Amino acid sequence: MIMKISVCIIICLALAADIVADSLDTELNSKEIATEDLKDLLFTSMQSIISLNDLVTGLSKQMAELTILSAQTTAKMEISTTETSIATASLSRELENLKKKISTINDNFTDLESRKKDKGPWKCYHYTESDREWRANHEATHAEMCERVTGGKFTRGKNDLVPDCGTCWCCQDQSALIPVDGGWGFWSDWGECSAECDGGVQTRERSCTDPAPARGGVECRGEGEESRECNSEQCPESPDYTMYIHCDDVLTIFVDGAERRPAGLSNSGTMSTLNIPASSELIAVKCLENGGGYGIIGSVQDAEGGDILVTDSSWKCSNTWESGWSLPGFKEGNTWRAATDLGDGHFMIADHGEDIPSSNMNKRVIWTASSSDTTVYCRKTIK
Incomplete structure (x- = not known):
C-alpha cells in the first residue's frame, strides 16, 4: 500500500x-518578459x-x-x-x-453378519512369535496352543475348516462368552399346609433356571419362594387327657413346668388322677422315697381310653435337681439317663397295676439306675 x-x-x-x-512556455510566448523578471522566474x-x-x-x-x-x-x-x-x-x-x-x-476378521448366519460370531486368533516359542518349548499340540492363545476358551482350530475364520490359527465362538441373565421358571404347586386348623402356612417355589444365569450374567431379581395362610378355620375343642400315676412315697407333678396337685396326692398309698390339656407338651414328676420300697408307675389316656403314654424306659430320669428341669425347653445334660425298668415282679405292679389303666401299652415301674437314690426326677415329652 x-x-x-x-x-x-x-x-x-x-x-x-x-x-x-x-x-513558462506560455508566458514566454504570450508576453515579452523583462530579463530580471525572467531570472527570478528561472x-x-x-x-x-x-x-x-x-x-x-x-x-x-x-x-x-x-x-x-x-x-x-x-x-x-x-x-x-x-x-x-x-x-x-x-x-x-x-x-x-x-x-x-x-x-x-x-x-x-470376516464379515460379522455372515458369521451370525452361518457359524455364529467366530473370532480369529493368530500365533505371535512368543506363542510359537512357547509351543516349541512345551511340545504342545495345536489344541493346547489354541487354549493358550484364546485364554483357555478354545472352540475350534484351523484344521476344523471354519469358513468364516479365513487364515486364523485358532477360532473362538464369541456367543459362548456372551453373559446370560437369569430368568424365573414357573411357580410350583402350593405345598401342604402346616396345620389342619387354626391357621397354617403353605409355600410354593420357583427357580432361576429359565434360563439359568451364565458367564457372569445377573441372578434373577425377586423372591424364589412365597407363602400364604391356609386352614384358618378354628380347631374344635379337644377333650383333656387323663393322667393316672402313683409314686412310692411322696409325689409332685408338673405339666409344662406348672406344678399340679391332683386328687389323692396327699395319700402315699393312693393313685393320683389328673386331667391335663390335650395341648400339653411335657409331664415331669418328682418322687421322694422315705424308706422301704420305691418306684413310679403311671399312664396318660385320651377321651376314648386310648393310650397316649405310659411309664417305661423312654422316660429320662436324674437324681439331681436342675433349674428349669420341668419345662419343655430344658436341655438334658449328662445326669439324665433313660429310666430303669424295675421288672415284672415289682410290688407296685401287683398292688397298683389294676388301678392304672392301659389299653395296649406295657406300663412299667421306673426309677434311676441306683437304688440308693432317695429323690428322683423323671420327665417325658407328650408330643
Whole structure:
C-alpha cells in the first residue's frame, strides 16, 4: 500500500513539473518578459525542481526499505508454507498407516453378519512369535496352543475348516462368552399346609433356571419362594387327657413346668388322677422315697381310653435337681439317663397295676439306675 502511494506522489510531482514548464512556455510566448523578471522566474523554477528532486530521493529510500520488508515477509511466508507442507506430509503418512492397520484388521476378521448366519460370531486368533516359542518349548499340540492363545476358551482350530475364520490359527465362538441373565421358571404347586386348623402356612417355589444365569450374567431379581395362610378355620375343642400315676412315697407333678396337685396326692398309698390339656407338651414328676420300697408307675389316656403314654424306659430320669428341669425347653445334660425298668415282679405292679389303666401299652415301674437314690426326677415329652 505504501509503495502504491509513493508512486502516485511521484507521478503527481512529475505532472506538476510539466505544468510549470508549460506555464513558462506560455508566458514566454504570450508576453515579452523583462530579463530580471525572467531570472527570478528561472531561479524559482530551479528551487522547485531541487525540492522535487529531494522528495524523489526520500521516496526512493522508502521504496528500498519497503522492498527489504517485502522480501522479509515473503521469506517468512515461504517458511510457514514449508512447515505446513511438512505437517501435511506427516499427517498423510499417519493416515496411510491407519488405513493399512484397518486393512489388516479387516483381513483378520470376516464379515460379522455372515458369521451370525452361518457359524455364529467366530473370532480369529493368530500365533505371535512368543506363542510359537512357547509351543516349541512345551511340545504342545495345536489344541493346547489354541487354549493358550484364546485364554483357555478354545472352540475350534484351523484344521476344523471354519469358513468364516479365513487364515486364523485358532477360532473362538464369541456367543459362548456372551453373559446370560437369569430368568424365573414357573411357580410350583402350593405345598401342604402346616396345620389342619387354626391357621397354617403353605409355600410354593420357583427357580432361576429359565434360563439359568451364565458367564457372569445377573441372578434373577425377586423372591424364589412365597407363602400364604391356609386352614384358618378354628380347631374344635379337644377333650383333656387323663393322667393316672402313683409314686412310692411322696409325689409332685408338673405339666409344662406348672406344678399340679391332683386328687389323692396327699395319700402315699393312693393313685393320683389328673386331667391335663390335650395341648400339653411335657409331664415331669418328682418322687421322694422315705424308706422301704420305691418306684413310679403311671399312664396318660385320651377321651376314648386310648393310650397316649405310659411309664417305661423312654422316660429320662436324674437324681439331681436342675433349674428349669420341668419345662419343655430344658436341655438334658449328662445326669439324665433313660429310666430303669424295675421288672415284672415289682410290688407296685401287683398292688397298683389294676388301678392304672392301659389299653395296649406295657406300663412299667421306673426309677434311676441306683437304688440308693432317695429323690428322683423323671420327665417325658407328650408330643
